[in-house]
Amino acid sequence: AEAVWKYMTPLERTIATLSELEIETPSLNDAAINISYEEVAQRLKMCDDMLAQYPDDPLTPQITACQKYYLAILLAGDDNSPVFDWQTHTLMPQVQQIIELYIAEYPDAVSTPTLQQFMALAAASNFKKSADIDTFIEQHILEQN
Numbered sequence: 001a002e003a004v005w006k007y008m009t010p011l012e013r014t015i016a017t018l019s020e021l022e023i024e025t026p027s028l029n030d031a032a033i034n035i036s037y038e039e040v041a042q043r044l045k046m047c048d049d050m051l052a053q054y055p056d057d058p059l060t061p062q063i064t065a066c067q068k069y070y071l072a073i074l075l076a077g078d079d080n081s082p083v084f085d086w087q088t089h090t091l092m093p094q095v096q097q098i099i100e101l102y103i104a105e106y107p108d109a110v111s112t113p114t115l116q117q118f119m120a121l122a123a124a125s126n127f128k129k130s131a132d133i134d135t136f137i138e139q140h141i142l143e144q145n
């Protein structure tokens with residue numbers, strides 16, 4: 001990207017930066033989360049910032065897909081890295097903490113309402129995995145655009 005950097009829009013540069021992060025340190029590897037939940041939240045924030053700053057850009061669908069990708073990692077995990085404990089089916093404390101911190105630090109972020117809804121559903125089930133949580137993730141995060 002460096003060769004064409006000066007020809008890129010600010011949004012394209014931010015997307016290129018995020019893409020470079022994914023190439024250098026992929027979020028997922030072998031059906032497992034490969035980075036910290038803090039890093040997932042940072043990458044989600046990059047997407048939220050792009051969506052807030054460029055809501056009507058032709059690249060918005062790509063950014064939205066990226067945002068949903070990071071939300072899916074944060075709220076659902078992956079096959080070998082679930083966010084709900086294998087045995088207790090309870091939301092992992094570090095995931096709960098990262099989500100609560102994101103909501104507190106970024107109350108106006110694009111993803112915050114989704115995170116708040118997720119946390120409300122989790123709290124209603126005493127932070128245990130439930131059919132309502134699965135339905136929410138399926139409908140709001142994993143849905144096809």
